[in-house]
Amino acid sequence: xxxxxxxxxxxxxENDLGEYEGERNELGERHGHGKARLxxxxxxxxxYEHGKRHGQGTYKFKxxxxxxxxxxxxxxxxxxTFIYPDGSRYEGEWANDLRHGHGVYYYVNNDTYTGExxxxxRHGQGTYxxxxxxSKYVGTWVKGQQEGAAELIHLNHRYQGxxxxxxxxxxxxxxxxxxxxxxGEYRLTDVERGEEEEEEEAQVAVIxxxxxxxxxxxxxxxxxxxxxxxxxxxxGQEGTPGAGAGGEAAEExxxxxxxxxxxxxxxxPGEEEGDASRADRAESHEDNLEQGNVSFEEEDGKQSEMLD
Numbered sequence: 279x280x281x282x283x284x285x286x287x288x289x290x291x292e293n294d295l296g297e298y299e300g301e302r303n304e305l306g307e308r309h310g311h312g313k314a315r316l317x318x319x320x321x322x323x324x325x326y327e328h329g330k331r332h333g334q335g336t337y338k339f340k341x342x343x344x345x346x347x348x349x350x351x352x353x354x355x356x357x358x359t360f361i362y363p364d365g366s367r368y369e370g371e372w373a374n375d376l377r378h379g380h381g382v383y384y385y386v387n388n389d390t391y392t393g394e395x396x397x398x399x400r401h402g403q404g405t406y407x408x409x410x411x412x413s414k415y416v417g418t419w420v421k422g423q424q425e426g427a428a429e430l431i432h433l434n435h436r437y438q439g440x441x442x443x444x445x446x447x448x449x450x451x452x453x454x455x456x457x458x459x460x461x462g463e464y465r466l467t468d469v470e471r472g473e474e475e476e477e478e479e480a481q482v483a484v485i486x487x488x489x490x491x492x493x494x495x496x497x498x499x500x501x502x503x504x505x506x507x508x509x510x511x512x513x514g515q516e517g518t519p520g521a522g523a524g525g526e527a528a529e530e531x532x533x534x535x536x537x538x539x540x541x542x543x544x545x546x547p548g549e550e551e552g553d554a555s556r557a558d559r560a561e562s563h564e565d566n567l568e569q570g571n572v573s574f575e576e577e578d579g580k581q582s583e584m585l586d
Contacts, residue, residue, distance in 0.1 A: 300326070324349070339363075347372065370395065393419070417441065439464070445486045462490040 300312020308314075308326035315321050324335020331337075331349040338344040347358020354360075354372040361367045370381015377383075377395040384390055393404020399422040400406075406424075407414040417428020424444045430437045439450020445466065452460040464486040 303328070327351075396421075443484075445484070447486060459494040460490055461492040461494070462488055464488055 296314055296316040298308055298312055298314045300308060300314075301310025303309035307329035309328060310326060311324070312326050313321070313323045319340035320338060322331060322335055322337045324331065324337075325333025327333065330352045332351060333349060334347070335349055336344065336346045341363050343361060343363045345354060345358055345360045347354060347360075348356030350356065353375045355374060356372060357370070358372050359367060359369045364386045366384060366386045368377055368381055368383045370377065371379025373379065376398045378397060379395060380393070381395055382390060382392045388409035389407060390409070391400055391404055391406045393400065394402030396402065400419040401421060402419060403417070404419050405414055405416045411432070413430065413432045415424055415428060415430050417424065418426030420426065424441045426440060428439070428441050430446070435452055435454045437446065437450060437452050439446050440448050446464040447466060449461075449463045451462070454460070466484050467487050
């Protein structure tokens with residue numbers, strides 16, 4: 279994950295008054311609207327109260343950074359926008375000169391984070407968008423790190439589970455747009471690095487490894503087509519038709535019933551039901567559809583359910 283925010287810049291100190299043009303109170307303190315040019319080259323224009331920046335104002339640093347927002351007793355507090363020298367910026371809430379509350383950070387590589395902040399760090403619920411890939415992390419953060427329940431969304435699939443120190447850990451599942459779900463878990467594995475540097479202690483990196491336990495396949499659904507009686511001699515009779523009457527429609531119904539059970543039948547039309555009556559075929563077809571909605575397969579001692 280990219281975190282390209284600049285370090286905070288120190289503003290004027292209380293004793294570095296510099297030059298000032300603006301309103302004052304009866305005690306001679308800066309009070310009201312005013313402009314200040316500080317000894318270090320920074321400038322401020324905005325509201326003062328009893329000699330301190332208080333209210334809406336704009337602070338410009340000599341290196342190009344600037345803050346536009348609210349102050350309380352010389353500290354950034356309330357709503358404000360900070361534009362950093364590298365071009366990244368933060369728009370949101372501040373408390374005691376720190377990003378605190380809800381806000382959006384626009385990084386120099388076009389990544390964005392939208393969510394909650396605590397003492398200058400991402401903390402709470404938030405969404406991080408990776409501009410290069412279009413993926414995004416939606417979930418909880420703890421002291422700047424991805425931690426807790428979350429969803430990592432990609433272009434054609436997503437992962438749902440828990441994270442710890444930026445890594446997925448424990449049970450979770452991949453959900454694919456085509457309808458499949460792959461269940462499993464991430465296990466953290468220690469990998470030693472730095473073998474070439476024999477004199478130094480080997481660095482240990484923890485990486486997550488995925489172990490799949492179950493996959494739910496895409497279940498195909500095919501609508502049931504109405505039976506059609508081809509015109510034949512004696513079609514007006516309502517008795518039981520002969521072995522050949524309505525054979526094609528019955529065979530189509532049988533194929534649909536087979537598909538509803540989650541299996542592709544390779545039997546060609548005309549090989550079954552030659553002697554079944556029309557009433558028996560309709561009843562058998564209806565029973566197959568009612569019983570074929572759900573089937574179970576044994577795999578590695580576990581049952582996986584395939585829904586029609």
